[in-house]
Amino acid sequence: MRLTSLYDALSKRRTHGQKSLAVLLDPDNLDEASCRQLLELSEQHTVEYFFVGGSLVMNTRQAALIRFIKSRSSIPVLLFPSHSLHLDDQADGILLLSLISGRNPDFLIGQHVIAAPLLRQSNLQILPTGYMLVDTGRQTTASYISGTTPLPHDKPSIAACTAMAGEQLGLRLMYLDGGSGALYPVAPAMIRAVRQAVDVPLIVGGGINTTEKAQAALAAGADIIVVGNQIEKAPEFLAEMSKVVHSFNSVATKTA
Numbered sequence: 475m476r477l478t479s480l481y482d483a484l485s486k487r488r489t490h491g492q493k494s495l496a497v498l499l500d501p502d503n504l505d506e507a508s509c510r511q512l513l514e515l516s517e518q519h520t521v522e523y524f525f526v527g528g529s530l531v532m533n534t535r536q537a538a539l540i541r542f543i544k545s546r547s548s549i550p551v552l553l554f555p556s557h558s559l560h561l562d563d564q565a566d567g568i569l570l571l572s573l574i575s576g577r578n579p580d581f582l583i584g585q586h587v588i589a590a591p592l593l594r595q596s597n598l599q600i601l602p603t604g605y606m607l608v609d610t611g612r613q614t615t616a617s618y619i620s621g622t623t624p625l626p627h628d629k630p631s632i633a634a635c636t637a638m639a640g641e642q643l644g645l646r647l648m649y650l651d652g653g654s655g656a657l658y659p660v661a662p663a664m665i666r667a668v669r670q671a672v673d674v675p676l677i678v679g680g681g682i683n684t685t686e687k688a689q690a691a692l693a694a695g696a697d698i699i700v701v702g703n704q705i706e707k708a709p710e711f712l713a714e715m716s717k718v719v720h721s722f723n724s725v726a727t728k729t730a
């Protein structure tokens with residue numbers, strides 16, 4: 475299995491306390507003009523990763539979207555797939571999610587069995603990721619589609635034990651996700667508990683739509699924050715998020 479330069483870079487950043495910004499691009503919501511604008515903004519303001527995916531992917535635009543990004547940007551593209559149908563060799567890597575907050579065997583291992591031979595043949599770098607959906611005020615597409623109950627938002631110890639089990643099973647990243655457009659983001663107490671429970675890099679997303687929410691997630695221990703909806707609504711929010719993440723890094727460097 476390709477465990478990978480992307481993963482090495484990610485863990486090196488974590489070791490050095492360097493935080494990262496991932497911009498989530500949903501093929502269902504992005505036309506070429508908006509994508510072009512986001513690529514321009516990401517040239518002016520540092521973005522470490524593009525995540526590409528959506529809970530449904532109702533059209534065949536994903537391939538064209540990735541081709542468009544790869545022809546114009548050197549920022550790594552990571553697939554964020556909701557299904558084994560959504561593989562695409564043009565991307566650099568894949569967050570190979572196992573939905574460990576749920577008890578649906580299809581999303582714990584079933585989709586992975588179908589994807590395994592295709593992944594073996596592809597050039598995608600594989601990032602095995604413990605994916606935890608967290609209840610953040612309303613049912614999200616991801617929890618509905620996967621038919622799973624998200625983690626209760628005020629039970630950090632359940633999240634910590636879930637992440638611990640995922641790490642013991644060999645997963646190399648953890649992703650705490652409040653879901654697309656969450657009413658409120660994953661609680662800092664939960665992020666802190668997971669951060670203390672495991673050593674692997676921690677991704678946090680869902681409902682990050684203000685500077686304060688981004689700062690709170692980073693201060694609680696997120697290594698990568700993911701922002702989707704708010705950048706779809708207001709592209710200039712990308713610049714704001716880049717500033718938050720990278721000013722956090724410069725403070726960390728100065729105090730190291």
Ligand SMILES: CC(C)=CCC/C(C)=C/CC/C(C)=C/CC/C(C)=C/COP(=O)(O)OP(=O)(O)O
Nearest residue numbers: 527528529556557558571581585586615616654
């Ligand atoms: C093994 C492979 C290749 C796939 C399985 C992947 C698994 C286990 C997925 C977990 C369940 C799931 C449905 C995750 C959704 C992840 C995702 C792409 C979220 C982003 O989409 P949203 O933005 O939340 O949804 P909308 O499309 O509603 O905006």
Ligand SMILES: O=P(O)(O)OC[C@@H](O)CO
Nearest residue numbers: 654655679680681702703
């Ligand atoms: O779209 P938002 O709410 O930023 O969520 C991003 C992502 O974590 C959802 O899976």
Ligand SMILES: [Mg+2]
Nearest residue numbers: 500528654702
């Ligand atoms: Mg979306």
